[in-house]
Amino acid sequence: MAEKHYDPHAIEPKWQAVWERDRLYSVVEDDERPKKYVLEMFPYPSGDIHMGHVRNYSIGDVVARYYTMRGYNVLHPIGWDAFGLPAENAAIKSGTHPAEWTYANIDKQAASFKRMGFSYDWDRIVKTCDPEYYRWGQWIFLKFWERGLVERKSSPVNWCPSCKTVLANEQVIGDGVCWRCKSVVEKRELEQWFFKITAYAQELLDDLQKLPGWPERVKTMQANWIGRSEGAEVDFTLCDADGTPTDRRITVFTTRPDTLFGCTFFLLAPEHPLVDELVAGTEFEPAVRSVVEAAARESAIERQSGEARKIGAFIGRYVVNPVNGEKVPVWVANYVLMEYGTGAVMAVPCGDQRDFEFARQYGLPIPPVVVADDDALLDKLRGEGGRLIDDVPWDAAYDGPGVMVQSGEFTGMRGGKGSEGSKAVTAWLEERGLGRPAVNFRLRDWLISRQRYWGNPIPAIHCDRCGLVPVPEEELPVVLPMDVDITKGETLADHPEFYRVTCPRCGGAARRETDTMDTFTCSSWYYLRYCDARNDEEIFDKEKAAYWMPVDQYIGGIEHAILHLLYSRFFTKVFRDMGLVGFDEPFTNLLTQGMVKKDGETMSKSKGNVVAPEEMIARFGADALRAYILFMAPPDKDLEWSQEGLEGIYRFLNRVWRYVCDVYEQPGSAASGGSRADALERQRHRVIGKVTEDVERFQFNTALAAMMELLNAASEYRRDVPAEERDGEAEKRVARTLVLLLAPYAPHMAEELWHEVLGESESVHRQPWPEWDPELARAREVEYAVQVNGKVRGRVTLPADASAEQVEAAARELPKVAELLDRGEVVKVVVVPGKLVSFVVRG
RNA sequence: GCCCGGGUGGCGGAACUGGCAGACGCGUCGGUCUCAAAAACCGAUGGCCGAAAGGUCGUGCGGGUUCGAUUCCCGCCCCGGGCACCA
Numbered sequence: 061m062a063e064k065h066y067d068p069h070a071i072e073p074k075w076q077a078v079w080e081r082d083r084l085y086s087v088v089e090d091d092e093r094p095k096k097y098v099l100e101m102f103p104y105p106s107g108d109i110h111m112g113h114v115r116n117y118s119i120g121d122v123v124a125r126y127y128t129m130r131g132y133n134v135l136h137p138i139g140w141d142a143f144g145l146p147a148e149n150a151a152i153k154s155g156t157h158p159a160e161w162t163y164a165n166i167d168k169q170a171a172s173f174k175r176m177g178f179s180y181d182w183d184r185i186v187k188t189c190d191p192e193y194y195r196w197g198q199w200i201f202l203k204f205w206e207r208g209l210v211e212r213k214s215s216p217v218n219w220c221p222s223c224k225t226v227l228a229n230e231q232v233i234g235d236g237v238c239w240r241c242k243s244v245v246e247k248r249e250l251e252q253w254f255f256k257i258t259a260y261a262q263e264l265l266d267d268l269q270k271l272p273g274w275p276e277r278v279k280t281m282q283a284n285w286i287g288r289s290e291g292a293e294v295d296f297t298l299c300d301a302d303g304t305p306t307d308r309r310i311t312v313f314t315t316r317p318d319t320l321f322g323c324t325f326f327l328l329a330p331e332h333p334l335v336d337e338l339v340a341g342t343e344f345e346p347a348v349r350s351v352v353e354a355a356a357r358e359s360a361i362e363r364q365s366g367e368a369r370k371i372g373a374f375i376g377r378y379v380v381n382p383v384n385g386e387k388v389p390v391w392v393a394n395y396v397l398m399e400y401g402t403g404a405v406m407a408v409p410c411g412d413q414r415d416f417e418f419a420r421q422y423g424l425p426i427p428p429v430v431v432a433d434d435d436a437l438l439d440k441l442r443g444e445g446g447r448l449i450d451d452v453p454w455d456a457a458y459d460g461p462g463v464m465v466q467s468g469e470f471t472g473m474r475g476g477k478g479s480e481g482s483k484a485v486t487a488w489l490e491e492r493g494l495g496r497p498a499v500n501f502r503l504r505d506w507l508i509s510r511q512r513y514w515g516n517p518i519p520a521i522h523c524d525r526c527g528l529v530p531v532p533e534e535e536l537p538v539v540l541p542m543d544v545d546i547t548k549g550e551t552l553a554d555h556p557e558f559y560r561v562t563c564p565r566c567g568g569a570a571r572r573e574t575d576t577m578d579t580f581t582c583s584s585w586y587y588l589r590y591c592d593a594r595n596d597e598e599i600f601d602k603e604k605a606a607y608w609m610p611v612d613q614y615i616g617g618i619e620h621a622i623l624h625l626l627y628s629r630f631f632t633k634v635f636r637d638m639g640l641v642g643f644d645e646p647f648t649n650l651l652t653q654g655m656v657k658k659d660g661e662t663m664s665k666s667k668g669n670v671v672a673p674e675e676m677i678a679r680f681g682a683d684a685l686r687a688y689i690l691f692m693a694p695p696d697k698d699l700e701w702s703q704e705g706l707e708g709i710y711r712f713l714n715r716v717w718r719y720v721c722d723v724y725e726q727p728g729s730a731a732s733g734g735s736r737a738d739a740l741e742r743q744r745h746r747v748i749g750k751v752t753e754d755v756e757r758f759q760f761n762t763a764l765a766a767m768m769e770l771l772n773a774a775s776e777y778r779r780d781v782p783a784e785e786r787d788g789e790a791e792k793r794v795a796r797t798l799v800l801l802l803a804p805y806a807p808h809m810a811e812e813l814w815h816e817v818l819g820e821s822e823s824v825h826r827q828p829w830p831e832w833d834p835e836l837a838r839a840r841e842v843e844y845a846v847q848v849n850g851k852v853r854g855r856v857t858l859p860a861d862a863s864a865e866q867v868e869a870a871a872r873e874l875p876k877v878a879e880l881l882d883r884g885e886v887v888k889v890v891v892v893p894g895k896l897v898s899f900v901v902r903g
Numbered sequence: 904g905c906c907c908g909g910g911u912g913g914c915g916g917a918a919c920u921g922g923c924a925g926a927c928g929c930g931u932c933g934g935u936c937u938c939a940a941a942a943a944c945c946g947a948u949g950g951c952c953g954a955a956a957g958g959u960c961g962u963g964c965g966g967g968u969u970c971g972a973u974u975c976c977c978g979c980c981c982c983g984g985g986c987a988c989c990a
Contacts, residue, residue, distance in 0.1 A: 234985095277907055281985060284906075289989070314990060327990090370988080395988045405990050414988050502989055621985080691928070692915060698983085700915065708928050714943095762917065765927035772927090779944090845923040850971055852923055888970055895922050900970045 066717035068681025071812040076174055084823060085179040087135055089607045096132040097608050098124040099587055099647075101616030101624070102139045102186075105165035106146060109172040111656040111663060111689070111701065112617070114673045118686045119653060119695050119758070120615045121178045125804035126755045128179075129829040135608050136179055137590040139186030140166050143194075143515045143579045145223055145240060151546045158514040159542060162189055172674065176682045177807050179825070184593040188582035189514075193589065195537030196599040197582055198519040200631075202530050203638060204255060212528060214251040216331065216399065217507055221245075226252055228507045228578060230285070230623050239623070253509040253518060253575065257630045261286055261501040263644075264629055273649030275696070278621045285622050287502025290478065291315035292486040294406060294495040296326060296379035299387060301342070305380050310334070313401035313500050316459075317489070318481035319408040320383045321467040322429035324419070326390045327372070327405040329398040330355035335375065338390075344376035348392050355394040370395050370418050381406075382494040383485065384468060393418060401500055409457065416457035425450045430475035432462045441465040443472060506627065508578045513544050513551045515576030523563035523570040532564050538572070552576070583624055584631040587611055587646060605641055614647040615695075621652070651758060654698035656689070663701075671701055683806035684710040690760035690805060709764075713806055716771055720795040720813050722778070728786020736777055737787035742839065743773050744794050748832035751801050760805070767801055770794065800830045845896040846871040848880045864891040871897040 079085065089095075100120035103113060124136035140162075147158035154161075166187060173180065186193055204210045218227040222243035231239045238245055257264075265286045268279045291314050298308040310326075328335050330352040339348045351373045372393035381388055395414055396405050409419035409426040419426050427450050431437050435458075441448060445468050461476030470488075473481040489495025509518060517538040519531035531538055541558050544550050552558050552574035563570035585599075591608045592600040616624075625647070632646040655662055658669040676685045688709040693699040730737075747770040754763035774794045778786065796818060803810035803824045814824035839860055844867055846854040854874040858867060868889055871877055881901060888900035 277985085280907060284986060287986095287989065291990085312990080316990080393988095395990095397989065400989045407990085412990065414990080417988095500989080618984085694916090697909090697916095702915070702929070704929050705915065711943095712928080761915090762927080765917075768927055843923090847923080847971075855923085890922090890970055892922055892971095896971090898922080898970050 066714050066809070068683055068713075068808065072175070072177065072682055072808040075808045075811045076177060079177075079179075079823075080174070080182070082823075083183070084825065085136065086181045086183050087133055089604060090133045091607075093131060093133040095135065095608060096124075096127040096613070097135045097587075097611045098127065098613045099135075099137065099590075099611045099615070101614070101620065102141050102583070102586060103169060104144060104146070105140045105142055105162055105169055107165050107168065109169055109176075109673050111671060111673060113169075113172075114176065114685060115656055115689045115695070115699075116615060116617070116653055117173065117176065117178050118689050119651065119760070120613075121176075121686070121807075122690065122755065122760060122804040123613055123615070123758075124179055125807065125825060126829070128825065129800075129803070129827060131828065135184075135590070136181060137184040137186070137593070138173065138178070138180040138182075139184075139586060139590070139593075140169070140188065141579065141583050141586070142166065142187045142189035143576075143582055145225075145512060145514070147514045148512065148546050152549075155547055157542065158546060159189065162514075163187075175674075175677055176686065179807070184590050186586055186589050186593050188516075188579070188586065189540075191537045191539055192596060193586075194516040194540075194582065196589070197516045197577065197585075198531070198536050198538060199533065199599060200581070200585065201519055201577065202533060202536075204634065205530055207634070207638070209256045209259060209634065211254045211256055211505065212251060213254060214249060216247045217250050217252055218245040219248040219250075223512070225511045226250060226507055226509065228580075229504050230506075230626065231578075231580075252507050253520075253573075254505040255508050255581075255630075257506045257627075258501060258503055260630055260633050261288070261503045262499075263633060264503075264626065267629070267633075267644055270645055271648075271650075274647075275650060275652055278618070278625065278650065278652060281621045282626055285503065285626065289313075289315050289500045289502075291482075291498060291500070292317040292489065292495050293402075293498040294320065294489060295382060295493075296406070297382070299378040299380065301377070303378055303387065310379060310404050311402050312404045312406045313498055314406055315477055316408065316411060316482065317485040317495070318464060318467075318470070318473075318475040318479055319411045319429050320381065320406070320485055321464075321470070322408040322410045322427055323381050323406045324388055324409060324425045324427065325407045325415075326379045326388050327393045327396045327407050328375070328390060329396040329403040330392055330394055331398040332392070332396075332403045334404075335392050338377050339375050342376050344374060347373040348375050351392050351394060370414065370421060372418060372422065382489060382492070391422075399504065400502070410452055410454075411457055411459050413457045413459070426452050427466055428452050428458075429467050430458065430462045430464055430481075432458055432460060435462070438463060438465070445469065445471040506578075506630075508581055509575035510578055511551065511553075512576055513540075513546055515579060516540070516582060517552065518573045518575050518577055520573040521561055521563060521570050522573065523566060523568065525568055526563055526565040526570075529563055529565050529570070535564075540576075580624060580627050584627040585635070587614075587628070588635070588641070599640070602640060609641060610643050610645060611647045613649045613651065615651045615653060618652040618654075625650070651695060653695045654693070656701055657698055658701045671703075676706060680706055680710045681808070683809045684713055687713065687764060687802075687805045691764045692761065694761060695758050712764075712768055712771070713809055715775070716767075716798055716802065717809065717813065719771060719775060719778075720799060720817055723788075723791045723795045724817050726783065727788030727791055728778075728781070728783050730785050730787050732787055734785070734787075736781060737790045740773060740777050740794060741790050742837060743770055744797055745832040745834075745837035748797060748801065748830050749834060749837055752829070752832070755804070763801075764805065767798060771798060774798075797830050799824065800827060803827075842894050844871065846874060846877050847896060847898040848877060849901055850898070853877055853880060860894070864893070867891050867893075867897055871899075 098120055100116050124134050128134045142162050147162045150161045151158045218232050220227055220238040220243055222241045232245050233239045236245055265288055268283060293311050293313055295309040295311050297305045298310055299305050339345045351371055372391045375390050375392055377390045378387040379390055407415040409415040410428045411430055427447055428437055444465055447466055464470050464473045464475040464481045470481055470484055475481040486497050517540055519538045521529045523529050544555055559572040559574050561570050561572045588600050588605055592604040595601060628646050635641045661667055663670045688706045691709055747766045750766040751763045799810050799813050810824050814820050841857050842860050843855055843857045845852050854877050856870045858870055868891055884901040886899055887902050890898040
């Protein structure tokens with residue numbers, strides 16, 4: 061018989077050892093049972109675990125344990141996203157090698173996860189810094205290369221001066237700062253490696269519709285990030301210095317071809333190569349130069365703040381507007397982005413706020429071409445195809461739908477985004493070879509090279525004769541050398557033993573690529589590796605992946621709404637096209653958990669408000685900590701840490717413990733227990749139903765509340781009814797139910813009670829989920845609220861199957877109600893079955 | 904500026920599909936036990952008026968629909984997040 065006293069510090073290590081010895085959570089493919097793949101985003105081995113980890117992995121653990129009890133074959137793996145900059149920073153600070161620091165932290169975190177009692181299949185562990193793992197990342201790189209998805213190109217890239225490396229666009233967040241260190245990033249023109257994620261832009265957007273199990277807000281963020289725009293490309297003819305049209309064309313992208321007649325100037329980005337070419341040696345050069353230089357000096361913040369002053373200069377050339385043959389001046393302007401579209405823009409000041417401001421600033425004409433239906437200008441311009449008016453009495457551009465005016469043969473048509481007029485103008489241009497329908501995306505290619513040491517080496521070789529040469533597949537992995545002294549600021553580029561190679565193609569002297577891959581490449585496919593983690597023949601066995609994938613439930617932080625989740629979707633689609641997997645999307649359902657806060661702020665060392673999970677385990681045990689973090693709030697909301705709340709849950713676990721022990725030591729003795737025992741049994745069924753429903757919609761807080769209610773009711777029954785009148789079997793059913801329902805939340809305590817008090821021999825975590833009968837759960841009697849003119853004036857208790865007439869009659873008999881009804885005329889009676897009666901009285 | 908979330912007691916949070924607002928927990932107050940304290944147990948606990956019965960107000964603010972609104976509609980305010988010169 062168990063100790064009467066609940067002692068988490070004795071039972072938790074005991075069961076952790078048993079589970080590990082029995083490999084309780086190790087799984088293999090099994091066609092007899094339906095599978096569930098429950099996955100939490102794997103951690104970065106930063107050191108001690110924090111409350112965010114506790115929350116993330118507790119949620120996943122409850123889900124995994126629940127589905128196991130429901131009879132599913134559940135895959136629930138863990139691993140470490142182990143490459144990355146903090147290891148290098150730690151190395152510089154303390155002199156330990158990044159590898160040493162990383163592996164020590166992994167061991168530390170793994171020990172903490174075991175102390176938390178998480179049900180991981182430890183046989184499938186993955187560490188991305190192991191050559192056995194990263195070699196497949198290199199293999200992926202080669203396969204992407206074969207498929208034309210790898211590109212090395214020069215472009216303006218984001219440079220983090222603090223991390224001393226380039227960053228992908230997704231990794232520049234907020235006001236132009238680095239996602240990791242929050243430093244302001246700089247723009248640099250560099251030659252870098254890219255993955256061509258834009259080749260999948262349309263599909264990444266379309267397939268969001270295949271994800272009903274994802275939060276709307278994540279899908280919206282991704283859709284905005286991809287940023288699809290529909291419109292047209294329009295070719296403008298460049299004139300020579302004398303104003304004579306040449307045969308050179310400059311193409312622009314526009315979403316508003318219907319406004320082409322309102323184009324009164326033409327803009328080039330400061331970085332546009334034509335600027336230099338066209339202006340060199342002319343009288344316009346000094347003014348243009350100063351604009352270009354001013355633009356280059358603008359920081360990311362200034363440029364993105366929207367308040368940056370618009371500046372520009374005429375470059376002395378003209379282009380011909382294809383739709384009306386008009387010559388319009390070409391300007392350089394700082395608000396035109398080289399990275400979007402073609403780096404050239406047709407300016408329509410009446411319809412675009414930026415162009416409007418620019419025109420006003422430099423005194424350029426603003427002829428209206430699309431006017432709102434209620435605009436006074438319409439009276440004057442309706443049906444006017446020519447240019448009657450050259451300015452507008454507006455103080456802002458109008459970009460809404462309206463009537464086309466001063467637009468030649470298109471005058472009178474509906475204008476606006478995607479309008480009839482837009483389509484007509486595009487068709488007209490296409491017939492004459494001057495334009496065509498086009499789609500543009502905001503999404504850019506994924507810059508994957510990093511100028512850092514602690515990462516996966518890019519398997520490529522630079523040969524003076526052969527150019528860029530992939531490392532042959534059979535030479536993988538390109539092993540990251542361990543003898544790089546990071547404390548001296550060394551990288552692979554300082555390591556001749558690493559980069560001096562012979563070219564695999566011509567055998568001549570060549571130089572190995574010394575950049576490493578973005579760590580997000582490591583985390584874009586780890587969920588597939590879990591399906592077959594120990595395979596050293598191939599990336600994973602297709603059959604095994606086909607069995608487990610896709611991930612049925614993915615759980616992680618909202619901060620990856622774009623980054624990791626977009627990259628993983630991209631990898632999955634490429635893998636599908638390679639024939640490795642047979643599905644489009646890796647994560648069927650996604651749960652984004654909220655942050656754990658203290659005093660309204662995120663916990664951080666610098667704020668000194670960190671609550672260490674290990675300390676809480678030491679005081680109250682892992683079970684209490686797990687249950688508490690789930691009880692505090694629904695998982696997707698931020699939660700506020702409070703020590704007192706944890707003590708409350710600890711008390712609850714103690715009460716469960718005592719109740720179960722008491723019931724099994726001294727059960728009631730009556731053969732059948734009468735109405736109170738019936739009511740208790742009814743509640744037991746109801747609570748099982750409630751807890752089941754709540755786990756499935758991730759309302760762990762209300763599931764625990766329901767268990768508390770059951771315990772409260774059972775305790776009152778025990779307190780109020782003497783032993784000889786109590787139904788001992790009913791009490792034992794409640795105790796057993798509580799143990800089973802609590803097993804996913806407090807796995808150690810449940811296991812201890814299951815074995816030592818209930819006397820069972822098989823693990824509680826292998827038991828079927830308790831069954832319930834909705835029929836038995838239904839109440840026999842219902843209390844009706846009786847309202848008169850919307851206010852509750854009395855209550856009646858009636859059998860659950862009472863008819864509306866019976867309910868109304870009973871309500872009318874209440875003295876207070878009768879009195880109120882007598883005061884006037886009853887004009888309406890509403891009976892809501894099982895809930896209330898409402899009388900409407902006039903008079 | 905645009906797009907998403909969210910505003911409910913002293914606190915964390917409940918409330919199915921429009922049906923008794925505040926489940927459950929914390930805290931607080933009172934009590935039992937104790938020489939005392941802790942623990943445990945019992946009871947009270949949205950505001951205001953009232954000795955009580957009861958009344959009345961109350962889910963960010965202002966309107967509306969309805970017998971009935973935390974829930975639906977319109978207009979605002981505040982907080983959090985995302986995007987932001989994307990043509």
